[in-house]
Amino acid sequence: MIFALVGFICLAAVELDGNSGAGYFFTYEYLIEIGTFTSGALVPSWASRNFPSATTQASALGTICAFTNLASIISSETFGTQDAPVHRLALIVTGSFQAIFVVARLVMRE
Secondary structure: OHHHHHHHHHHHHOOOOOOHHHHHHHHHHOHHHHHHHHHHHHHHHHHHHOOOOHHHHHHHHHHHHHHHHHHHHHHHHHOOHHHOOOOHHHHHHHHHHHHHHHHHHHHOOO
């Protein structure tokens, strides 16, 4: 998640109009994909193994699924055509959510 946060910060900070190679690097090569798609598989598996009963596991997985779908709705509203091609506001919003997830993970650490 920290890799994705760094990627979102760098992607929002770099002027991408003339430097598409940097945007490609921050998005696809290492930073954003490593932090985003890895946690997408790890969080449900963590939740399904760390709750004591089947009822709490089902509730946790349902909540994770609901928030994942809610994130899809938020992203469809933040990545508007008026901000194309850079989408700086959407990158800031997405990076802010990523920072919230990093802080929540540190707070929930045992």
